[in-house]
Structures are given as structure tokens and as C-alpha cells.
Amino acid sequence: MKDYWQQQALLHRDGFVKELHSFLSINSIEDMSTAAEGKPFGEGVAAALEYMLARGESDGFHTRNVDGYAGVIEYGEGEEEIGVLVHVDVVTVGEGWTTPPFKPTVRAGRIYARGAIDDKGPALAAYYALKMVKDSGIALTKKVRLIIGGDEESGWLCMKHFALHDKVPQIGFSPDSSFPMTHAEKGQINPTLALPAQVSSDTDACFQLLSFQSGDQGNSVPESARAAVKAPQKTSPEWQREVKSGWEAFLAARATTGELEITEAGDLTFVIHGKPAHGMVPQNGVNAGTLLAAFLLTLNFEASDYSFLSLLGEVLHEDFYGERLHVACEDEVSGKLTVNAGILRYDRLEGGSVRLNIRYPATVSCEEYVEKLTQRVDELGWTISNLRTSKSHYVPKDRPVIQTLSRVYEEHTGLPAHLLSSGGATYAKIMSEGVAFGPLFPGKESMAHLTDEYADINDLLRAMGIYAHAIAELAK
Ligand SMILES: [Zn+2]
Known part of the structure; x- marks a missing residue:
């Protein structure tokens, strides 16, 4: 199935890159001075959240905006749920950018913009992956929920609010770190x-x-x-x-x-x-x-x-x-x-x-x-x-989520799925069986939070294919 998913991802290349330009143009730095009812983290974060939900709506997904703190795009039916957790808020930009951080520019196959790799680029890739699963017509037995948070870089109020007003799936992944996958996070x-x-x-x-x-x-x-x-x-x-x-x-x-x-x-x-x-x-x-x-x-x-x-x-x-x-x-x-x-x-x-x-x-x-x-x-x-x-977070390596994601990762890359640990935290930790899965491939530099943040477009497309395959396998 590897080839199918990678081909599908490549077919979306032009549309995806075009859409990345629009999405990354939204300045979604948390700005409390513009916070209001339904926009608890300010105008920019609200606009980025709304962008993704509107996209989901227009593709026929069931969506929900949870008071502007977070949003959900859902696909499939079933008692059991698979979570894919992403965030649309970004950190401040600082000095010294070669091109403006909210005017995305492509140079040498990379798209430069704040949020390109952390985490709006991967969030959009995960959305495309979900759409690819839907379009494939593959029968699923579980419900897939793409959960979008607006306060990951600050106080995680997004997920606290979401947990109170909705239900967080217990199995899944967060595309907000590195491949192969992070299964242990320090407390x-x-x-x-x-x-x-x-x-x-x-x-x-x-x-x-x-x-x-x-x-x-x-x-x-x-x-x-x-x-x-x-x-x-x-x-x-x-x-x-x-x-x-x-x-x-x-x-x-x-x-x-x-x-x-x-x-x-x-x-x-x-x-x-x-x-x-x-x-x-x-x-x-x-x-x-x-x-x-x-x-x-x-x-x-x-x-x-x-x-x-x-x-x-x-x-x-x-x-x-x-x-x-x-x-x-x-x-x-x-x-x-x-x-x-x-x-x-x-x-x-x-x-x-x-x-x-x-x-x-x-x-x-x-x-x-x-x-x-x-x-x-x-x-x-x-x-x-x-x-x-x-709390710290730890998913033992014999758990099915790790087995499945390892198999998919190895099939797509031909590389061994070594398990990683981290001193930092991602949304993965709010799922008892959640891991941080990509989008950075081994040996690639992490530009998260740095000046001239970029994402390699081919890598995002490759991650998209992996995510689609992973969703289909976890939810089948
Ligand atoms: Zn992040």
C-alpha cells in the first residue's frame, strides 16, 4: 500500500503548496489584546482554526469549533476513536528573517514561513492525509478525529478546555516532532x-x-x-x-x-x-x-x-x-x-x-x-x-499503536523505527496511547521556533503519505 499513498500525496502537490501559502499567511501568534468571545487566543489563532474547519466543512467532513479553543474534523463511525492532534498557534518571530515570516516563499524546494514545520505545515499535511483516506473509500471501523488546538505554544488551555467539553481519544499520534516516533516524554x-x-x-x-x-x-x-x-x-x-x-x-x-x-x-x-x-x-x-x-x-x-x-x-x-x-x-x-x-x-x-x-x-x-x-x-x-x-508520558513499545506506526514508517522509508524520547512535551501525552510521529525525517535540521523557519515540501508530502497510511491502518 505504500506506493498508493505516496502517489496520492504527490497528486496533491500543487494544491497543497498553494494552500500552504494561504494558511501560513495567517499570523497566528497568540495575541491576547484581540481576544474575545469565541477567540480566546486572539484574532490570528481564531482565523487559522477557522481556516482548517472551513476546509473540512467544504470537503464534507463533520466539524466542530469548541469555543475557539480547539476544533475537530471527523471522519468515519465507530465506538473506538483514533486521534490526530495538531496545533495552529505559532511562536513569535524575532529578528533577522530573510523573507517576511507571514509571506510564505519557496526557495530550493523549501517553504519559508513561521509555522511551516511547527506545526501548521504538518497540520495541513495531516488534514490532506485524512482527506486521502476518505477519498480512497477504504472501510474503517473506527472514528478518526483530527483535533486542532490553538494554545500549544503557551499554556495548553486549548486541550484543557477541549478535554472538559469533548472527549480526547486515547489512541493516536501528533505530527509535531520527529520520525520515527517519540514514545516517552519527561515530566x-x-x-x-x-x-x-x-x-x-x-x-x-x-x-x-x-x-x-x-x-x-x-x-x-x-x-x-x-x-x-x-x-x-x-x-x-x-x-x-x-x-x-x-x-x-x-x-x-x-x-x-x-x-x-x-x-x-x-x-x-x-x-x-x-x-x-x-x-x-x-x-x-x-x-x-x-x-x-x-x-x-x-x-x-x-x-x-x-x-x-x-x-x-x-x-x-x-x-x-x-x-x-x-x-x-x-x-x-x-x-x-x-x-x-x-x-x-x-x-x-x-x-x-x-x-x-x-x-x-x-x-x-x-x-x-x-x-x-x-x-x-x-x-x-x-x-x-x-x-x-x-505528568510524564510513556507508551511501552509492545503497544499496538507503536507496532502499527513502526510498520508503516519502515515500509515507507526502509529505515528502522527506533523509538525516541524527549525532554519536551507534545499533545501526544494527553492520549494514554499517543506518540509524537514526524514530521521531521532523521538527519534533517529542526527549524521550529527559529529565524527563517522552513519545511521541505517533498518531506511534507512524504509525511502526508505516511500519515494517510497510518490513519487507514489504525482505524481499519
Ligand atoms: Zn509544535
Whole structure:
């Protein structure tokens, strides 16, 4: 059947590319300033959602708009349901595009536009796949539901709302990642650690940490950090020279850059630069916040100033796998737990806070690690002031959905269907037997969220053929 589906996909080439141009021209960045009844994520997302539903309607599918949060295009009948989950919202565009992000352009077989690969291109390919299944007249015994969300890149309110007002199928796939397929996704523990202000009585003898700021997103490694410090009053006349030379030696040893200003009155301002990275791979970055704290600990601080710096510089600094936090663990399917300290703040009068983004392996229990973390945080003299967790996701490889998709993938590509795991999340995790399936083929670069995002048109057509075949097999 492989040839049939691939031929069908190729027959749709011109229409698909033309339609991609229209669909990708819709700026569907979430925009709350234009949000209204029925458009909870703003005009653009609503227009993109409406575009797909109107297309489904005109092709004779049964469709439903779920209050502008999400939509469904359905085909077939049956008690059992197969879900194909896509999203039409896109991330912001940033600087430096060669051609405008919402004026799709084809160059060398690639279509360039925001959303081309994440996830509007694959969403439209999945729709075409469903249409191809319908046109083939193949008899299905299950209902297929293409579910379209509008808030994947932000708070997932789309799927939360959908789950409350409709029913999410439990078997299926989400074309929002890479081939072959991702069957394990790490879970998250996002705690904010708090430290009360506690000022030392003997402030004359020590440095004082007046304020500290680093990072503004829990899931990113902070690129820079800044600290305002007051020098002790009783100190040697040499202190300025000593601090400066210590600072320069520290920067040199870590091959990084920073600035230090010292005033006559003894006010010091430190700025240091690290290397940003995604919070799910903290080991690929240099955390400017914990690095600056590691330097400041070479000076003499007391009370809460010291407690704050010590957590950052001695516990969290380069503790990518949570060993010093006593939460280290790993599993075979998704690897090691990771810890990112994303937002670090201190104010001498108000105390300190640290926002962590912990990603735990797919097969371990969240509760167990929250408990270990709470104990350790308590031991360190801090408290957890806020805690958000999200479940991990894991579909064992003997499940029928994996067997079927592997067979289809191997038939179309001739490549082995190795199972992948991820530190990030896709809609697949809301289906107990859901996997992220394509659209990126092995060895292809992922342009999701980047400047000059593009999708390879031949690859999208090839994915379309695979999706059609997969839908027909899962729903037969
Ligand atoms: Zn996506």
C-alpha cells in the first residue's frame, strides 16, 4: 500500500503548496489584546482554526469549533476513536528573517514561513492525509478525529478546555516532532524556592548583598546575572584591588566576560555573562546566575545573603542532574533527570526566590521526587512557595499503536523505527496511547521556533503519505 499513498500525496502537490501559502499567511501568534468571545487566543489563532474547519466543512467532513479553543474534523463511525492532534498557534518571530515570516516563499524546494514545520505545515499535511483516506473509500471501523488546538505554544488551555467539553481519544499520534516516533516524554516539576530575609546584626564586618537578578524564564538557562553589593565598612585599604583581581582571575578561568563597577562609597555592581540554552538541556549552557554566586562566595557574606548565594553557588551551580539536590535519577527510555535554575532573585529586605525547572524521567514517580526535593529544600533552610508539576508520558513499545506506526514508517522509508524520547512535551501525552510521529525525517535540521523557519515540501508530502497510511491502518 505504500506506493498508493505516496502517489496520492504527490497528486496533491500543487494544491497543497498553494494552500500552504494561504494558511501560513495567517499570523497566528497568540495575541491576547484581540481576544474575545469565541477567540480566546486572539484574532490570528481564531482565523487559522477557522481556516482548517472551513476546509473540512467544504470537503464534507463533520466539524466542530469548541469555543475557539480547539476544533475537530471527523471522519468515519465507530465506538473506538483514533486521534490526530495538531496545533495552529505559532511562536513569535524575532529578528533577522530573510523573507517576511507571514509571506510564505519557496526557495530550493523549501517553504519559508513561521509555522511551516511547527506545526501548521504538518497540520495541513495531516488534514490532506485524512482527506486521502476518505477519498480512497477504504472501510474503517473506527472514528478518526483530527483535533486542532490553538494554545500549544503557551499554556495548553486549548486541550484543557477541549478535554472538559469533548472527549480526547486515547489512541493516536501528533505530527509535531520527529520520525520515527517519540514514545516517552519527561515530566516536569516546577518549584519556586523561597528564602526569608534575615539580616545579620554585625553588618559592618561583612559584604552585603543588596540585590541579585538573573534569568526571566523558568525553562531557559539565564544568559546574564547582576548583583549589587555593599563593601564592609571595616576593611583593609587594599580591598578594592583584591576584589578586582579576584574577579578578573575568576572570569579568565571560566573563559567568560563580565563587568565590575566600584564606587568611592563602596558600592559594587557585578554583571556576568553565561551561555543560554533550553531548560531541558541545562548541561548545554552556562548558568550566569549560579556562576555569579559561585564568585560572590569567595567574598565574606552572612545570614540570608550567604544562604542565598550558597544555594546558588554551592548546590545548584553545575548540578545539571540534581545530585546535590538529592533528586538524581534516570531511566532507560528517557535518560537522566535534569535541573535548570531559570529565575534567580534576591532583595536584602524581602529575601530570595529561585525558580527551578526539573524534568524527570518518563517512568519514575513524580510524587517520590517532589518529596525528596521538599526534604532537601527544608534541610537547606528554604521553603517551596509554589509548585507546578506536569505528568510524564510513556507508551511501552509492545503497544499496538507503536507496532502499527513502526510498520508503516519502515515500509515507507526502509529505515528502522527506533523509538525516541524527549525532554519536551507534545499533545501526544494527553492520549494514554499517543506518540509524537514526524514530521521531521532523521538527519534533517529542526527549524521550529527559529529565524527563517522552513519545511521541505517533498518531506511534507512524504509525511502526508505516511500519515494517510497510518490513519487507514489504525482505524481499519
Ligand atoms: Zn509544535
